[in-house]
Structures are given as structure tokens and as C-alpha cells.
Amino acid sequence: MISLRRQFATLLLVLLAALWLAPRAHAAAGAYEAELPADLATARDLCALVPCKDVFPGATHFSERKGQPPYVEAYDNDSAQKKLLGYVMLSTDITDTPAYSGKPVVTLIGMDKDGRFVGVKVLKHSEPILLLGIPESALLKFNGQYLGKSVADKIEVGQSRPDENVIGLDAISGATVTVIAQNQVMMASGSAVARQVGILAPTVREPARYAETGKRLTWAELVQQGTVQRLRVQPEQVGLDKGPEPFIELWFGDLNHPDLGQSVLGENGWHNLRQQLKEGEHAFFIIRTGGKESFKGSGFVRGGIYDRVQVHQGADAFTFRDLDALNLYGIEAAGAPSYNESVIFIIRSSAFSAAYPWQLSFLGNRVDRATGTRSFTSFDAPYWLPAALLQGGRPTIDEPDAPWVRVWKTRAVEIALFAALLVAVTVVYALRETLTRRSTHKNKWPVNAFKYSFWAISIGWIGFSQMAQPSITQVLTWFHALLFQWTWSLFLSDPFIFLFWIFIIVTVFLFGRGLFCGWMCPFGSLQEGIYKIARTLGLRRFQTQLPQKWHDRLKWVKYAVFFGLLAVSMFSMGTAEKLAEVEPFKTTFLVGVLNRAWPYSLFVAAILGVSIFIERPYCKYICPLGASLAMPSTFRWFGLKRKQDCNSCKACATGCGAQAIDADGRIDHRECLHCLDCMVLYTDTKGCPPLAKERKRREKDGLEITPIGKNGYFIPIHPATVQDQISAKAAQGPDPRLPTAPAQPAHKADATGLRWVALELADHLWPWSRAGWASRRGLQIAGFSLALAASVAWVMAALGTLSSGAIIGWWFGWSVYEVLIRLSGKRYVKDGPWWQGQYRVAGVMDMLSYVGFKNLLIGAALFLALKAVAGLV
Numbered sequence: 001m002i003s004l005r006r007q008f009a010t011l012l013l014v015l016l017a018a019l020w021l022a023p024r025a026h027a028a029a030g031a032y033e034a035e036l037p038a039d040l041a042t043a044r045d046l047c048a049l050v051p052c053k054d055v056f057p058g059a060t061h062f063s064e065r066k067g068q069p070p071y072v073e074a075y076d077n078d079s080a081q082k083k084l085l086g087y088v089m090l091s092t093d094i095t096d097t098p099a100y101s102g103k104p105v106v107t108l109i110g111m112d113k114d115g116r117f118v119g120v121k122v123l124k125h126s127e128p129i130l131l132l133g134i135p136e137s138a139l140l141k142f143n144g145q146y147l148g149k150s151v152a153d154k155i156e157v158g159q160s161r162p163d164e165n166v167i168g169l170d171a172i173s174g175a176t177v178t179v180i181a182q183n184q185v186m187m188a189s190g191s192a193v194a195r196q197v198g199i200l201a202p203t204v205r206e207p208a209r210y211a212e213t214g215k216r217l218t219w220a221e222l223v224q225q226g227t228v229q230r231l232r233v234q235p236e237q238v239g240l241d242k243g244p245e246p247f248i249e250l251w252f253g254d255l256n257h258p259d260l261g262q263s264v265l266g267e268n269g270w271h272n273l274r275q276q277l278k279e280g281e282h283a284f285f286i287i288r289t290g291g292k293e294s295f296k297g298s299g300f301v302r303g304g305i306y307d308r309v310q311v312h313q314g315a316d317a318f319t320f321r322d323l324d325a326l327n328l329y330g331i332e333a334a335g336a337p338s339y340n341e342s343v344i345f346i347i348r349s350s351a352f353s354a355a356y357p358w359q360l361s362f363l364g365n366r367v368d369r370a371t372g373t374r375s376f377t378s379f380d381a382p383y384w385l386p387a388a389l390l391q392g393g394r395p396t397i398d399e400p401d402a403p404w405v406r407v408w409k410t411r412a413v414e415i416a417l418f419a420a421l422l423v424a425v426t427v428v429y430a431l432r433e434t435l436t437r438r439s440t441h442k443n444k445w446p447v448n449a450f451k452y453s454f455w456a457i458s459i460g461w462i463g464f465s466q467m468a469q470p471s472i473t474q475v476l477t478w479f480h481a482l483l484f485q486w487t488w489s490l491f492l493s494d495p496f497i498f499l500f501w502i503f504i505i506v507t508v509f510l511f512g513r514g515l516f517c518g519w520m521c522p523f524g525s526l527q528e529g530i531y532k533i534a535r536t537l538g539l540r541r542f543q544t545q546l547p548q549k550w551h552d553r554l555k556w557v558k559y560a561v562f563f564g565l566l567a568v569s570m571f572s573m574g575t576a577e578k579l580a581e582v583e584p585f586k587t588t589f590l591v592g593v594l595n596r597a598w599p600y601s602l603f604v605a606a607i608l609g610v611s612i613f614i615e616r617p618y619c620k621y622i623c624p625l626g627a628s629l630a631m632p633s634t635f636r637w638f639g640l641k642r643k644q645d646c647n648s649c650k651a652c653a654t655g656c657g658a659q660a661i662d663a664d665g666r667i668d669h670r671e672c673l674h675c676l677d678c679m680v681l682y683t684d685t686k687g688c689p690p691l692a693k694e695r696k697r698r699e700k701d702g703l704e705i706t707p708i709g710k711n712g713y714f715i716p717i718h719p720a721t722v723q724d725q726i727s728a729k730a731a732q733g734p735d736p737r738l739p740t741a742p743a744q745p746a747h748k749a750d751a752t753g754l755r756w757v758a759l760e761l762a763d764h765l766w767p768w769s770r771a772g773w774a775s776r777r778g779l780q781i782a783g784f785s786l787a788l789a790a791s792v793a794w795v796m797a798a799l800g801t802l803s804s805g806a807i808i809g810w811w812f813g814w815s816v817y818e819v820l821i822r823l824s825g826k827r828y829v830k831d832g833p834w835w836q837g838q839y840r841v842a843g844v845m846d847m848l849s850y851v852g853f854k855n856l857l858i859g860a861a862l863f864l865a866l867k868a869v870a871g872l873v
Helices: 002-028 137-144 178-195 220-227 257-274 297-305 403-410 412-431 432-437 445-465 472-482 488-494 494-512 515-519 523-541 548-554 557-571 575-584 583-591 598-610 617-621 626-632 649-657 677-682 689-702 721-725 726-733 753-767 770-775 779-798 805-823 846-869
Strands: 072-075 084-091 106-112 117-124 154-157 166-169 230-234 248-254 282-290 309-313 316-318 343-345 356-368 374-383 828-830 838-841
Touching: 084 178, 106 137, 106 178, 106 494, 117 137, 117 178, 154 178, 154 403, 178 316, 178 403, 220 257, 230 356, 230 374, 248 257, 248 356, 248 374, 248 689, 282 472, 309 343, 403 412, 403 523, 412 432, 412 445, 412 515, 432 445, 432 677, 445 515, 445 523, 445 583, 445 598, 472 494, 472 557, 472 575, 472 626, 488 494, 488 583, 494 515, 515 523, 515 626, 523 583, 523 598, 548 617, 557 575, 557 617, 557 626, 583 598, 598 617, 626 846, 649 677, 721 753, 770 805, 805 846, 828 846
Parallel strands: 154 166
Antiparallel strands: 072 084, 084 106, 106 117, 230 248, 248 282, 282 343, 309 316, 309 356, 356 374, 828 838
16 A cells, blocks of 8 residues: 555656646757747848848848748848848748637748758747657758758658658658648748749730629629628737727728729719729728728838738738828719728739639738737638639639648558547447357456557557657647637648547437547557556566545545646646646657657656556556546436446446446546456356355256346346346445436426426526525525626626636636536436436546536537627637
């Protein structure tokens, strides 16, 4: 007993050491959340603020920012005979493509006159995995692969495909999403500048051929037709306080099409415009109808550049100078709104074609309200002439595949095999009763052959080869995405993790967390494999379990870790991901114990060392991922079978490695890891004590030995013999088939149809009850006040006067209260499928799981609704 306590004390000390060192690793990190100059996005002399020489070796002099999007020219000296060597660009001047953290990797890029990358330097990133899980040098090494490659090359993350002229880049193991985003940043930035300076030829598009009707349209008809579009930016989108007026509201539309041009400008105005346009030039108008912000921008005064407006078509960006702008003296379309700023812009590039889709971009800076820092951003509105206004309709566009699509295509065989494996595991487990009936307590190979095979595949292929270990950081990311901004492409970029989570979500609600945790988790399988191998090597006499009373206390630690990480993530996702180093997964599978600082490697070694003597110690006592999956496991549809005699027989409990069976024979499905040993005993006529006793009685009396029925007893020879098989002690004990005693809400006893649906909704949304009012009146009254306050908070959020953080705080507070109030009056939860009416008494953890999961879904729905109407800051 003392040695066990020492082992756990050592494990805890190592954990604390790792967490203690994490902030120091943060302090030593180079580019992680580095502080950048406040005027980096606007300063003319970019290279006075950032080390341009680091990305362009040999250059000694750099120009001020030029062009749109901006770039800097690099020279060999500052004399009159200086020689242009190439260009330097800041990635966030061109694109704000987010990486896995949801923030862009700010990158300085050097490119020579031939379009070849000569230098790359990451100035700032927000990827915690590159701080703790993977060394920052891995990103530097990845970026080094671009040196010498041309912006004209087709570069992708993954294997090279010479037959398709694709140059492959080696990814960073465990940071696939980050490097895919970085590749987009590199290629988009390089291409944008290369097209400006003539390295890449402009895209050739067929000019538009207009279908004229001669009809003059009103403003409302133009808007309904989609030939006039609106771009509206709210104050909170740029980090300002929400107000009744937009930050800026613009309306814009095509003027080259005769019907549209004459509807907007009138016949004389449109003909005057046509006389000023040359062949291949294109005109469109913009008016500002709201906001105090000018779309002309400060750059217009400075150098004749409209630095707040661009047009994008495909990879091409079109900017405007004062010579590209004409006065717009009025709009002739009936019903046009009043405006306080207007202009007609002319696109003079032959690369533009009105037949193809394009977008208007309003460029600006977003202020982080927490830190005050500014970041480049753009707000876009799409535009495409209706097919009816073009001869032959809209052209067919061959859009390149999204990066995540390319990942799925290039790894199609591996992905298909992985999907087939997950399906196979699910099918095998669904047929568990067939397998367990063919097994005995002395021969478990019909089950173990599958289980051990899946363990081996999980450790070797999924863990070490594909590095597809699910993590609590993904739970936190999904949680935040569900509440704030769901981005499918972010999750689809890593197909193995994406498919794994589909498997986890489905099986958790079908069977509980045990199928993933017990059969498919790479680290869990590694612990179990070490325990089994140690037993085979003769260490069985040293293997033990914690006393049940200590197990019952320590099993709550993982829930505390999970809730702690969840709470921290609401204030700082970066801090939460650093604290998530409590998971040994990165060290084990992504980076390797030999490639990390000693506290992390020692932590893994301690866990695996203890696993020799105690079965799955990390899974049972620390794992926050297991805790997050255990909570919805409360509502799994299909549980493991129990019989009445299980309440007095201790055979299953004694052999349960997860210690998930209590003294009454009940299985806690939140703790169960689905080893299926208890299911083997359930039908084993020689291993299950009640069955063995009945078998011996029948053999002695010369009675028939019938098969074992679904209830776990011999099929009766006569109708009365079922009860004869149940011992008197077991018959008087609790029913172990439910995790807790059965319960039946009185108000739902005879409800059917629509009345049942109405009562079901009321049960979920209305926590108060008559029983609670009688027993905890003060708590009930206090709850009405809290419910009112929470409702007011949501209304304030809808009006834009309360932040999302405050709303989440209120929602957490309400959830805690709801747990208390339901425990005092509605102390029951459903067991099994939600559409059925099987209820049981709720324990504290049952109620926490139910209220937490329910309110997460309700909160996410409310957040999405407010987001949809732009009501949440």
C-alpha cells in the first residue's frame, strides 16, 4: 500500500514539474505570440520594423512599401546605380489565412526577380503545439523547403507527383493543419506580388458578352436581381463598441452592362462613361450609405492610392489610383438610397472579365479589445452577373480543390483503410455477445484475438505511424468552434483525426466511452499492452489494484483536470493548450520521448512504468480526454448486461481491471473500458458462480442443461424455474441492471403522443418541481432570480451590450444552479435511448453530465442564432 502511494506521489510530482516548466518554455519561445510593432500593418518603411535582411541575403537597401497588396523592393546598395534583387513581403499584408489556432502565422518572405523564394522568417504564430508539443525549429525546417522553389511551381504538402507537376513538401508530424495553412500563405503571398511585378503572367479570361434587354430597373429590382450588392462592416467586427450605426456600409455594382449602366447612370451618363473607357476597361460604382469611415482611405491623400478598396478575381488583385477614379454625380435608378461618398472605379487590366465572379474587398485593421494590438483584415462581398445578363450564361469555372480536399485525395488509400478499420471495430463490438458466448473465463481468445489485434494496430499504425491520437485540445477546439465559429475546413484538414472523432462520437452514444478508450486509444492500448506483457514475463505477483476506496476518490481527478482545462480555455485557449501537456500523447507519438525536455519524457516514463504494476493508471485517474467522453457515456444507448445475482456475486467485480463494478454488481459506464471479461462470465456455465451452481444442480438431478438466455440464466425447463435460479439473497437486493435505482416521474406515467413531447420539452427546460418547492423553497426562489438574470444576459447579448465571455460565465453559473435544483426536486435521468421512458435515480455526476451536455447544446444554438443576426460581440 505504501509503495502504491509512493508511485502515485512520484507521478504527481512529475506532472507538476511539467506544468511548472511550461510557462518557462513559453518565455523562451521565439515567435510564439511575439509582440509585433503596433504600426506594422501601416508603416511605409516596413524594413525599419522587421528584419528584411534575414529573408533576402545579399540585399542591403530596401524601398518603402509599394503596390497593392504591398511589397518592398530589395537592392544591393542605396546608390544611384543600385540593382534590383527582388522583393520582400509581409504575409498579413496579403492574406490572413488562419492556422489551427484560428490566427494567421505572420511570415516575412523574400523572393528574387525570377520568382524564387530566397528567405522565410516567422515573426509571430499562435500555435501552442509548436511551443510545447513540437519544437519551433520544426516550422523553420518546414519553411526552409521553399528556398529555391519558384512561385510558379505547384507546391503542396505531401508526396511529390511528377506526373502532375506537383512538388511535395514534408509535413510536420502532428501539425498538419498548421503547415497546410502555411503553404497557402506562402503561395498566395508570392503569387500576389509576382503578378504585380510581372513575374507571373496575368490570368487570361474571356471578355464578357452581354445579353441586353433594354429594360430600366429600379434600385429595388437591381438589389433583388443581385446586380447591386452591399458590403456592411459592423463596429464590433473591427474591435470597436457596438453601436446603432455600421462602421461602414457600401453598395456597389457593374456599369459596363448596358442595362445596368443606364439604370444606374441614366442614358446620357452611361454614354458619357463609355466614351471615357478604352477597349478592355471595366467600370463599376461604389456609394457609401452608412458609417463615418471613408472608403478612400488615408493613402489616397498620400499618394493617390485608394488603399481601402480592392477588387479580387481569382488570384488577381486590382487596385486603384486617382487616375482610375471618376466622379459619380448621381444615381438615376428610382428608390436609390442617399449616400455621402461615391465614386466610379475603372479596372484597366485585361485580366479582368465581368463574366466571371469577383469580389469587392474593404481593407482595414481589427483591434484586439483585450490587448489593443492591430491586425490586418479584409471584409469581402461577392459579385457575379446573373446568367440571364450574359450571352450563353455564366462560364464554367474550374476551381482548384481546397487544401483539405487535396489531402483527402492524396491519402485516399490510407484513409479508406482507416475508415474500414473503424467500421470493423464497431461491427465486432456490436457482435460482442456472439463472441463472449464462445469464450470462457479460461479461454477468452474469441474476444481477445480481436481486442489484442486492435490494440496492436492502434499503437503501431494509428499512434506511431499516422500520429492520429485524439486529444483534449481537440475537444476544447470543437467546444469553442461550436460556441463561436464552426469551420469545417479546419477539422477536415486532418482526415484521420476527423474520422476518428466521428467514430468516437457515434460509439460513445451507442456504447459509452469504453470502445474507444479500451480498444482504440493508442496511449491506452500502449499502457494495457505493457501491463499484459509484464504479466506474461512473470511480474504478475507484483501487479495489483488500488484499494476500492482510494480508486473511488482518485477517479474524480480526471474530471477536475477536464473542467479546469475547460474553464481556463474560456479565458485563454493558448494557456489551456499549454496546460494540456498533462496529456502524454504529444511526447509519446508526435515528438518522441528522446526529442523533448526531460520533464515531459520523465512524465511519460513514469506513467508507463506504473502501468507495469497497475492496469491503465493514466486512463483511470488523470486523462481529461477520458473524462470528457465519460460524461456523455452516462446516456449510452446500449450497456453491458447484468443479472439479478450480480448484486451478491463478486466474481466480475474482482476481475474488473477498470474497477467499474460496485459492491452491488452495478457497472459504472463512465469508468468501464469494455474489456468484456464480465460479459464472458455472464454466459460461462463454469465461470459464473450462479450459473455453475445451477448447472451442478441440474447435472445432479439429471435435468436438461439448456442454453443461457438473454437474461443471463439457463432457459427454464418449466416456467417457474427462472425464479428458482435466483438466490434468495440476490432476489432481495438491488437491481444491478441499472447503474442506480429505477425511477418513474409521476407526471409522465401515462403520457403519450404530443402530450409526451410537451412534457419532455418541459422537463428539459423547466428544472423546478413541486417536490423541490416543498423541500428547498429558498433554493427554488433564488433560482427564479438567477433564471431571470441569465435571460436578461442573453437579451443584452442580443443587443450587443454584453460580451460572449460574460454570457458563458452566466451560463456556467446557471448550469451549476440547475444541477442543485434538479437534485432537490427532479433527481432522475434517462437510461438508454432518449426516446424511451426508462428513468433512474440521478447521482451528482449523472446530473452534472446531463445538465452540462444539455446546456452546451442549448448555449451553442443560442450563440449560433445570435451570430446569425450579428448580435454577439
